[in-house]
Amino acid sequence: MHRLKPLPAYLQQRYHGWKATTYAENSSWYERLATEGQRPRAMVISCCDSRVHVTSIFGADQGEFFIHRNIANLVPPFEPDSGNHGTSAAIEYAVTVLKVSHLIVLGHSKCGGVQGCIDMCKGDAPDLQRKDSFVGRWMDILAPKFPEVEAISDPDEQAQAFEKLSVLASMENLVTFPFVAERVESGQLSLHGLWLNMGAGELEFYSPPADEFQPV
Template sequence: MHRIKVLPNYLTKRLERWRATTFDDNREWFSHLAQHGQHPRAMFISCCDSRVDPVAMFEGEPGDFFLVRNVANLVPPYAPDSELHGTSAAIEYAVTVLGVSHIVVMGHSGCGGVEACYEKCEGNPADWEEQTSFVSRWMDILVPGYDRIKDHEGDRGERLSALGHEGIKVSLENLLTFPFVSDAVTDGKLALHGVWTDIASGDLHAYDGAAEEFRSV
């Protein structure tokens, strides 16, 4: 463990500022959270991309949102086995323990994971070896989405956007394969949502399941 280093100076400086401002101004609320636990109303499944922050976009405060971030905001299908499933474990905890009322799958423009899946399916894989790359194997979740847009008319940018939208739909479909999610939705205790944001413009498109289309919000 001798190769593990302490936090870089720029992060410790930011921590000091946070303690002196945000934390100190809300010390009572943080104490309440520590004593009484978390009770978030919504769970967000969003991309790891540093340019997308659902907490900031939806003006979240500590305790508001239960968050999962992974490459391309994907949800794998329900598959209890010997594999390690971080996203699936978080979904289980959010629904069965925290009892969240909403799960929001949030995609975005310019997603590197979506682009990697697109190139792979187009026969132009990236440098990583398919059998040893975690990213390549993870993006297999999105292949059903590519199959739905492969004949999509338009330029490459439009096709990538279409695939990003399909990724959200694939994740919503996979969420419903989890028995505890499906049961909670059927019982009216849980609602599922899909949104896609354009990083440059700040526009948000929300999925309308009844109309089967994304609409501007």
């Protein structure tokens, strides 16, 4: 721990700039949020990818979205085995404590995690198949769905189809959580599956009647 270096100067400067402008202009609201607690309307589960800024896309300011970000926006199935389940903990907190009204899963194009899963399922990524590969074991959540896209020959089409399946797999797993299923059933919570084509700026949503993703 003695090797810690200072925060890069450009980040320090930008922080001071934020403090003197954005913070100064909104301090009253930030103080209320701190004093009265957050009351987000929605939880968003999206990817860690640096190119996906859900707050930007939806013009969301401080206090609006409770956001969990992990590799490939995956939700594991309900497993109350007393392990350290970070994603499940975030969902539990959002749904049972914060009582959010919407739960949005946001997938995206060119997802490195999903591509890795494809490579792994094809046998082209021995590193990801190792027991001690965290990325590989995390993508095991999605891997069982691979047969559904295996026949797609075009690599880009296959990747997009699998990215969309990652959203649907997460939504399926979400309803295995009793506290999610119960609130969806009672109408207190709605689930939404989205997929963003980053380069084109196109957002699509999963339409259950059509059983496909359609432009928002």
